[in-house]
Amino acid sequence: ENPAQIGRGYVAITILDINDNAPEFAMEYETTVCENARPGQVIQKISAIDKDDPPNGHQFYFSLTAEAANNHNFTLQDNKG
Numbered sequence: 293e294n295p296a297q298i299g300r301g302y303v304a305i306t307i308l309d310i311n312d313n314a315p316e317f318a319m320e321y322e323t324t325v326c327e328n329a330r331p332g333q334v335i336q337k338i339s340a341i342d343k344d345d346p347p348n349g350h351q352f353y354f355s356l357t358a359e360a361a362n363n364h365n366f367t368l369q370d371n372k373g
Contacts, residue, residue, distance in 0.1 A: 313343040315352060337371075 323336040340352045354368055355361070 311344055315340045315342040317341075335366075 318339040318341050321336060321338055325335055329335065338354065340354075342352075353370070356366065356368055360366060
């Protein structure tokens with residue numbers, strides 16, 4: 293190495309970690325279904341929150357497991373909220 297061609301400097305690196313918090317349900321849900329529930333009746337409305345940015349900018353999607361999706365007794369409806 294030629295010492296005349298060596299230079300040193302400081303570099304500042306800022307890491308923007310915008311996913312510090314995983315999405316979570318807005319509250320703890322405990323749902324029961326009556327045996328005389330009508331077809332199409334709303335059983336439970338759920339929502340989720342994410343403490344990361346952007347505020348009010350997250351869109352969440354919920355889905356049933358493959359086993360539950362094949363059971364036509366329950367469905368999910370997205371209220372676009």
